[in-house]
Amino acid sequence: MVTHAGPAGPPRLTRDEFGALYRSLLARAAWAAGDRGALDAITPARVLAAAREVRTGRTVTLAAPVETLPGPDNPEPARHRMSGQREGDDTASGLHFAMDSFAMNVHGDADSHIDALCHVIYDGTLHGGVPASSVTAGGATALSIEAAHNGIVGRGVLLDIPRLRGVPWLEPGDHVTADDLTAAETAQQVRVAEGDLLFVRVGHRRRRAERGAWHAASTRAGLHPSALEFLADRRVAVLGGDGNNDTAPSSTEGVDFPVHVLAIHAMGLHLLDYLQFEDLAPLCEAQRRWSFLCVIAPLRLPDATGSPVNPIAVL
Amino acid sequence: MVTHAGPAGPPRLTRDEFGALYRSLLARAAWAAGDRGALDAITPARVLAAAREVRTGRTVTLAAPVETLPGPDNPEPARHRMSGQREGDDTASGLHFAMDSFAMNVHGDADSHIDALCHVIYDGTLHGGVPASSVTAGGATALSIEAAHNGIVGRGVLLDIPRLRGVPWLEPGDHVTADDLTAAETAQQVRVAEGDLLFVRVGHRRRRAERGAWHAASTRAGLHPSALEFLADRRVAVLGGDGNNDTAPSSTEGVDFPVHVLAIHAMGLHLLDYLQFEDLAPLCEAQRRWSFLCVIAPLRLPDATGSPVNPIAVL
């Protein structure tokens, strides 16, 4: 286990250490090698148990509003265009339709989205050894987001690291370790279990709201690669964060997004990036309960590498 | 009540009869005149009760895959573009990211979507008397889809009209009456109640799958306007269909989309168009149960008139 050292001294991983960690996680997640990856841990019995987590009937979004203005972390924002009336409107009756269209990148650094298992190409393959050639200009013929077309429904658990450390947010460059995750479990009196949808809050959204956006591609708080050992032990089905999940700069020699590689490629985890937990966290605090029913419903974009999403927590 | 007449002779409504129906529904749905419309009927107690509908933990999509090929009912299909690698990828490490972007109209005649309350402009106002001027080229400043940003979570009920009539689908131009809805309740031994998410199957998707797409703008099966009296009596919170919900040609003199006007503008109902129930219906049949937990999670598109959606049923 890596112990927390703070922004000053994040433990660096050499290329060899990263390789060893990759192989260790790959072996421990062998059960998740199928085309739905770790989603296979979500059995009907677990969905039924997750529904029993609903105690008050409160619902809350885990997404931020889609942003249409450019910013340092959003050079190509989503475009929203009103398309006025629809052909054949019966204007005589005083009836018109307000219509619109929109266009967006799936994997931007501002909008809440889910990464499909085909998102990461590493050493010539996708997760589970699927050839990289399965991804073409026409789209992904394997491991696309369609793997989640029936929704991802399960028990969500929020681990709040700024709460654990008594700070409003983790500063960019800081990282979350496996020890942080177990300490948050103790502080919140919750235990992450097999098939859970794990959400780790670093406070990225709160800092962005209070301090304004910055070039997140250069500096971000996130998980240290070694923290994924905790996820492998617990066999979580999904990982989501209010940042990108990966820190910037990278803590690993020669690998820009080690958490993406380990989580998606080795462990078969669908990743959710840039969610927001500022609405959820106060509800959990008030109910002293950090587990809930969670429903993630990606759009059925064909052959897509991911989708914008609006995960809903039901407490 | 209008009795079923079949495609041969759907009862026509004169402009005066439509006006009287509009005023009657407006008065009966006055409680839903707020900016969330009929969603106000979904109390925490009802969300909690809906979670108790989960019996087997099976989840299923109510959306069809987004279509990217043009067709007679989809002249401007969604565009999906692979955007290759991300700037600054560490190719030395053999790491690449499969990325993509997409663009789509919200209110097409092929893709599953939800209509916000601002979608319908009728006689110079939106639902609840909001001035039409609130919808500009910049977007909708009132009654946008953001009203549902915390998701629409409640008890879903599927009423299957082709099942009731013993046919594979309703033929284009045919319509569903209030009597059909009450007869389906009896046949399925379910009763629609206040705050339910009501889904009415006409078989549009199945016919399209077996016969191929056609110019749905000209001829479609849907609800007869008078059927909305059933929805007003039961105070449902949402209406969804596998077609457009409105029939084509219109059954009302001088009004092209009478169900859209009555449901959205008078009753404050969010409408879901072009869903698909071909995965859900067999599950309901097998469990002899047509009610379930349902979660609708629109994207948080700013100032938008609706959103593509992937509603999830949990049985």
Next chain:
Amino acid sequence: MVTHAGPAGPPRLTRDEFGALYRSLLARAAWAAGDRGALDAITPARVLAAAREVRTGRTVTLAAPVETLPGPDNPEPARHRMSGQREGDDTASGLHFAMDSFAMNVHGDADSHIDALCHVIYDGTLHGGVPASSVTAGGATALSIEAAHNGIVGRGVLLDIPRLRGVPWLEPGDHVTADDLTAAETAQQVRVAEGDLLFVRVGHRRRRAERGAWHAASTRAGLHPSALEFLADRRVAVLGGDGNNDTAPSSTEGVDFPVHVLAIHAMGLHLLDYLQFEDLAPLCEAQRRWSFLCVIAPLRLPDATGSPVNPIAVL
């Protein structure tokens, strides 16, 4: 169900029986765990229906005059001070302003008031698991009376227990059971429903008027804790009484105010104590109708644990 036994032998609850009752009510009222508690049951549709309860346009207060003289049940009465003229009055014009100020405890044993959800601290938390630390010398930072700042408007129902039993009032120490409440419903031909504002008359005010005040802290008529099962079954939004709602001495081993703990802490019910129904009851009798529109408008006291109120019934 506990059957009525009269002052002679009220059924005692052991600490374990109380704990079991607490847990049962907590589970059944889980939908009311939010920061507005059971007020969430009052939907716009119910407010609209409540307005339809007005038949004659008669209005009547459910409050007693604020008392400024000390008494056995009012050792620290409200203070009312005339403050004479205002600075800068134009006396030349013969214009003066009669001014005053007043000071009062919110939770006295004589004045009509409403208890906010933060009023009860039990085992270290407030309602819904909110930490007791949210109540400080500066006020309540959560669950304050501001939760009702838009007023509590709904259908009021008066259940008159002395009327049921054919007595002028219940003697101090006597208690009202769930069976009494259902029997009163039958006798008055009214049925308490979800979202109702329930008022239970024990005759405390009438006895006080005829016999004079006594040390109510020692002996009072009120509800037996088990009667709250009736309220949980019916999902009422508010409970009000002409006494303290709790009996004295307590019917529960080691818990002084079991009804306050169960109603406020477990069920999220705002409680109204020391109302008066001596004006309302004769109007209900004359109209043979015990349901009415009721409006409760607490003062917007910041961070307060309650407020003096003057609930108005409109028949």
Next chain:
Amino acid sequence: MVTHAGPAGPPRLTRDEFGALYRSLLARAAWAAGDRGALDAITPARVLAAAREVRTGRTVTLAAPVETLPGPDNPEPARHRMSGQREGDDTASGLHFAMDSFAMNVHGDADSHIDALCHVIYDGTLHGGVPASSVTAGGATALSIEAAHNGIVGRGVLLDIPRLRGVPWLEPGDHVTADDLTAAETAQQVRVAEGDLLFVRVGHRRRRAERGAWHAASTRAGLHPSALEFLADRRVAVLGGDGNNDTAPSSTEGVDFPVHVLAIHAMGLHLLDYLQFEDLAPLCEAQRRWSFLCVIAPLRLPDATGSPVNPIAVL
């Protein structure tokens, strides 16, 4: 009629003009000379009709939060004191009560309150010729707020003057004329009628929120005395404003609060000062309807010259 002249040149009234206006209004309001003043215009039939104004079941406060910090318009703010546990708490059971007390002036320049008819002493009498000697250090023995102990329930009408003029608020010193009121009626398509509760918005609260508080005793927007002719014509039952109703400086030679004198003393109108309409106005705008059921429930303070209030509008 006085036509609007703007802050630059408000028409001044000489002492003689004021006297003539006083006598004219006194004569026209002779019907309101009783101890309930103009409240007599609120008949049960009008209360019943007012209840029919409820269309959507929305409720909203017309009060501002009570302020406990001193400011230029609030030198003696309300005091709120937490009073900790109640005597005899059973701490053994882990049960405590959060308690508090408060003290406030009724007629401050910051808190929403109602003026009783005894508030104004003019030329040795109160409204209706009641001797001023009825007001003593002990309180008011006539025309106290107890006149409204059963609540003031009727049809509320909001006339929004800044909306009429297309400005966010009227600047301090500006005044509202009878022409403004009739023009607002036309613009809002509503007509003030006998027995209505009339609320006139000048934007005082919005300016205070956006610009910060100021010494309102020196400069305030309000009604021009001549505007009361409109109220006499329509026989309104109550007048409320988001400011003090009177302008400052006074528009009348030698009379500091001419509107208070004319409305309370001559016309028998209960006045509500320093309400807030910032929550109500947008609801009216959205529903295109400026009339509603309104309930004002003063505390039953004995012999008091007024009361803090939280008027509730039900739309």
